[in-house]
Amino acid sequence: MNYFLNFVNSGDHFSYVLSSYLIVFSIIFLIFILSNSKTKKLEKEFVNLIKNEEKK
Amino acid sequence: MIFSLANPLRFQRLIEKIEPITLNIAIILLLIGLFFCFFGSPPDYLQGETVRIMYIHVPCAWFSLMIYSIIALCSIFSIVFKHTLADLISRSCAPIGACFTLATLLSGSIWGKPTWGTWWVWDARLTSELVLLVIYLGLIIINNAYEDKSKADRYSSILAIIGIINLPIIKWSVDWWSTLHQPASISKFSSPSIDSSMLLPLFIMTFSFLFFFISILLVRVRGEIIQRKIEVIRFNRMVS
Amino acid sequence: MFTYLPHKDSLKDYLTVEENLLNWLELIGSKIQKEKFFNHLKFFKLNDLRNNLIGNLSQGQRKKVSLTKLLLTKCNLWILDEPFNSLDVDSIKKTKKMICSHKANGGSVILASHINLNIEGSKRMFIKSPKQKISNKIANFDTWDNIK
Amino acid sequence: MNLDFFKLVKREIKIMLKNFSIIYSFSTFFVVASLIFVFSVNDISYVKVFYKSIVWIVLIFSIMLVSENFLNEDFNDGSLKELQFLGFSEESIMVSKSIAMWIMIMIPMLFLMPLVFIFFQITLYELKGLVINLFLATPSLTLISILSSLFSVQLKRNKIIQFVIILPFFIPMIIFTTSTGTLFESHNLKENQFLILIGIFFITLPVCLIAGRLIMREINK
Structure with missing residues (x-):
């Protein structure tokens, strides 16, 4: 805990560290969310196709 | 063992079992790692507090190289054996690798501003990492x-196999051109003088990123398999 | 030893008919006398077009030029990819005659075309698109049941 | 069938000489593009400093434009397929094409070098370094650019992809060609730098041949 308090209080590079963490995690979450949504969309399309196939 | 998973459908069943587990592990490790990053590790003697950027910068850099070598291996495999699963993996790896490379470059340049005084230096390692990003983009475009x-x-x-040339350049650029621009930075890690209190968060973050990578990869591969299936169904309908 | 004519006529637009054919002959490593060369050109009445650029010719004339390649060499096997495209009726008959005489001299021809030729002693094969094979090419799925 | 590599080279050169407009447009492009650079810099003292970068960047882009011409034509009229069918190996096709292209680039470049000499007001010594660089670096440039045009040969739209894909592989060439001159003057590392250019050639040759073989196999499937 001491380390963190010192880190916040020293303040010299706090913004740099925080912004880099934010950027990296936002990039990784972005790719995660994008690929998840893409896969879900494809799954929906696939289910619809299978339904149409069985109707025939 | 590997060849029994070669069938995309069997692989898909495996994915559905593993996927939630890897994501959970990744998030738990991430939380532990973040705790160690901010609360459990001292500032560096020379670099001060900016050393905390290293805990995410270095894993990202490692993964940008590792993902490329996965792509390269899969490409060789797909050219030699003409296997669909290798194509699927290399196709779904490319955007993830590009993201990790971008993260590496951005966090590195944020680290560089307080330490070197500039956002960017035309150093051998930085340049080759940038080239890696461009190669990743080329792969995505071709796909x-x-x-x-x-x-x-x-x-x-084929492009991925040509791009393998870049990997050793990135890896050993610090040793080859170390005298040109680079102040003591990354080559520092290779010396064993790094303290265990700083090594611990680094490794925890690395494993967390690894599981993140695996879970994203599995999601993407599942999507690719579904897309291929849709194509086959459409094609069959067109023929019949 | 065989001669292969691809679907697209491999002729350069900015070379003349004569240059194109001579270049091709040089490439496959055979030589021919001038007299014989002109005689072969007469078969499709290309004699007057000899010095014209290929780019100025019509599609049918281009096809005739590429068919003339068959006369210039003495190959046993001809492999032709749709040789009758964009030809008029007269030249189709000529080509047929050419193929027949080649057959009479003991050569063999493999060709793909939409036209039924009715040459004696020829074997015909109809190729339908095999459904399963093509769908296998798209993805490695075994059968239709597996997809579901 | 008596197949000969030199026959292929001879054919390429013959076709190239007939199609003289490519050489003409190549040299015109080179002159005009470097003129545009000069006008954009606007100060002759800067031009003198940057002459090497200007020459090399313009050269790279003009080579890439030319290379597309070389292979696309052969692919579109089917002669690439015919050559492969005749039994010429993919490597020999690529090498013969790059030899023809190299000759096609070097002939106008030798005539354009005095023009560069006058335009950029460089010394004779620098010109010598530039010419030697040109001789050593262009073989690998042509090989890489022919490979790049192979990538885009089957694309119906968005031909710009070939530039995006292959430009990063020009980076080492550019680094070493443009830095050779400065080290050339110091007499210290001059042999080393030229050796690096030759070394790059011997790396690019096998890589380009293997990759070109794979792509050419893929094209006709």
Whole structure:
């Protein structure tokens, strides 16, 4: 805990560290969310196709 | 063992079992790692507090190289054995690798501002990492450029094999051109003088990123398999 | 030893008919006398077009030029990819005659075309698109049941 | 069938000489593009400093434009397929094409070098370094650019992809060609730098041949 308090209080590079963490995690979450949504969309399309196939 | 998973459908069943587990592990490790990053590790003697950027910068850099070598291996495999699963993996790896490389470059340049005084230096390692990003972008572009998927896979695997040349340059650029621009930075890690209190968060973050990578990869591969299935169904309908 | 004519006529637009054919002959490593060369050109009445650029010719004339390649060499096997495209009726008959005489001299021809030729002693094969094979090419799925 | 590599080279050169407009447009492009650079810099003292970068960047882009011409034509009229069918190996096709292209680039470049000499007001010594660089670096440039045009040969739209894909592989060439001159003057590392250019050639040759073989196999499927 001491380390963190010192880190916040020293303040010299706090913004740099925080912004880099934010950027990296936002990039990784972005790719995660994008690929998840893409896969879900494809799954929906696939289910619809299978339904149409069985109707025939 | 590997060849029994070679069938995309069997692979898909495996994915559905593993996927939630890897994501959970990744998030738990991430929380532990963040705790160690901010609360459990001292500032560096020379670099001060900016050393905390290292805990995410270095894993990202490692993964940008590792993902490329996965792509390269899969490309060689797909060219030699003409296997669909290798194509699927290399196709879904490319955007993830590009993201990790971008993260590496951005966090590195944020680290560089307080330490070196500039956002960017035309140093051998930085340049080669940038080239890696461009190669990743080229792979993504090729994957989407051709109407014929199998052709696109073959072309992108050829490009990936050409791009292997870049990997050793990135890896050893610090040793080869160390005298030119680079102040003591990354080569520092290779010396064993790094303290265990700083090594611990680094490794925890690395494993967390690894599981993140695996879970994203599995999601993407599942999507690719579904897309291929949709194509087959459409094609069958067109023929019959 | 064989001669292969691809679907597209491999002729350069900015070379003349004569140059194109001579270049091709040089490439496959055979030589021919001038007299014989002109005689072969007469078969499709290309004699007057000899010095014209290929780019100025019509599609049918281009096809005739590429068919003339068959006369220039003495190959046993001809492999032709749709040789009758964009030809008029007269030249189709000529080509047929050419193929027949080649057959009479003991050569063999493999060709793909939409036209039924009715040459005696020829074997015909109809190729339908095999559904399963093509769908296998797209993805490695075994059968239709597996997809579901 | 008596197949000969030199026959292929002879054919390429013959076709190239007939199609003289490519050489003409190549040299015109080179002159005009470097003129545009000069006008954009606007100060002759800067031009003198940057002459090497200007020459090399313009050269790279003009080579890439030319290379597309070389292979696309052969692919579109089917002669690439015919050559492969005749039994010429993919490597020999690529090498013969790059030899023809190299000759096609070097002939106008030798005539354009005095023009560069006058335009950029460089010394004779620098010109010598530039010419030697040109001789050593262009073989690998042509090989890489022919490979790049192979990538885009089957694309119906968005031909710009070939530039995006292959430009990063020009980076080492550019680094070493443009830095050779400065080290050339110091007499210290001059042999080393030229050796690096030759070394790059011997790396690019096998890589381009293997990749070109794979792509050419893929094209006709």
